Amino acid sequence: ATFASPSQKTIEASSRALARIASVPENVKAVVEAGAIDTLVRTINDYKDNAAIISSCTPTLLKLATRDEDVQLIVNAGGVQSILRTLVEHPEFEEAAAESLKFIEHLGAIEFDMAPLVEGGSIPALITAMKKYPDNADIQLQGTRGLIYMATCVANVDVMAANGVLDVLRANLEAAAAKGTKLLATCSMYLASSIALVDRHREAM
Numbered sequence: 472a473t474f475a476s477p478s479q480k481t482i483e484a485s486s487r488a489l490a491r492i493a494s495v496p497e498n499v500k501a502v503v504e505a506g507a508i509d510t511l512v513r514t515i516n517d518y519k520d521n522a523a524i525i526s527s528c529t530p531t532l533l534k535l536a537t538r539d540e541d542v543q544l545i546v547n548a549g550g551v552q553s554i555l556r557t558l559v560e561h562p563e564f565e566e567a568a569a570e571s572l573k574f575i576e577h578l579g580a581i582e583f584d585m586a587p588l589v590e591g592g593s594i595p596a597l598i599t600a601m602k603k604y605p606d607n608a609d610i611q612l613q614g615t616r617g618l619i620y621m622a623t624c625v626a627n628v629d630v631m632a633a634n635g636v637l638d639v640l641r642a643n644l645e646a647a648a649a650k651g652t653k654l655l656a657t658c659s660m661y662l663a664s665s666i667a668l669v670d671r672h673r674e675a676m
Contacts, residue, residue, distance in 0.1 A: 474510050479524060482514060486527040493534035503541050508532070512548040515557075522564040525557055529570040533577060542583065551578070555588060558596040565607065568600045572613035579620025589621055589630075598634040608652065611643055615658040622665040631666065640666075 474485055489511075493502050511532045518524040532550055536542050545551060554571045557564060575593060579585060585593075601614040618636065621627050640659050647656035 474514050479518075479521065482518075482524055483527040486511070486514070486524075486531045490531040490534050493531065496537070499535060499537055499541070503535055503544065508535055508541070508544045508550065509548050511535075512545070512550040512553055515553045516549070519553070519556065520561070522561070522567050525561075525564065526566040526570055529554060529557075529567065529574055533570070533574050536574070536577060536581075539581075542578075542581065551588065552591065555591050555593055555596065558600060559592050562596070562599050562603055565604055565610075568604065569607060569609045569613065572597065572600060572610055572617055576613045576616040576620070579617060585621050585623075589627055594618065594621060594627060594630045595634045598631065598636055598639060601639045602635065605642060605646075608655065611646075612655050612658060615640075615643065615655065615662055619658065619662050619665065622662060625669055628666050628669050632669075636662075636666070 474482055489502065489507060492498050493507075511528045515525055515528050515532075532545060532554075536545055554574050557567050558571045558575075562568065575588065575597070578588070597614045597617050600610055604610045618631060622631065640663050643655055643659045644663075647653070647659065
């Protein structure tokens with residue numbers, strides 16, 4: 472009922488409370504069975520132009536994306552499309568972008584079929600967010616990891632190159648060297664090596 476409240480603060484607090492409950496693995500099944508996934512996706516859609524609400528609901532949805540059947544429920548409810556829409560339509564929402572990238576990276580990590588995301592414009596959206604927030608370490612790391620999971624064919628690599636991914640990687644490698652952030656450097660080099668498998672992009676590097 473609190474998600475139906477007209478108060479933004481109440482909705483944000485409800486989502487964060489739900490995330491705390493779902494942080495205990497044994498609670499996830501009960502939370503899902505109570506209809507939390509549909510409620511969260513509906514809230515994201517109802518408040519698609521509200522950065523604060525999206526930023527509170529997206530990580531809660533991620534907490535529930537632990538079992539294959541729950542990920543499928545999120546897909547069926549349109550949750551993946553809603554999260555991608557935030558990236559595409561609202562690149563100015565920095566915190567929401569970071570949470571969206573984290574969710575997309577998680578999908579790759581659990582071997583989710585990334586093709587629908589690619590078709591929905593995820594590659595340029597990820598790169599746009601990385602360009603917009605060069606000093607946001609979470610966005611750079613999660614964005615790079617997300618792109619790694621999508622660099623699986625020449626067509627996807629071509630889209631990355633066309634959207635300036637090489638410039639982003641160069642900037643991240645320079646920043647990683649200056650700050651000593653080994654994880655970002657490792658992920659950036661891994662993505663660069665995937666891109667380098669395509670001759671014309673290797674030459675551009």
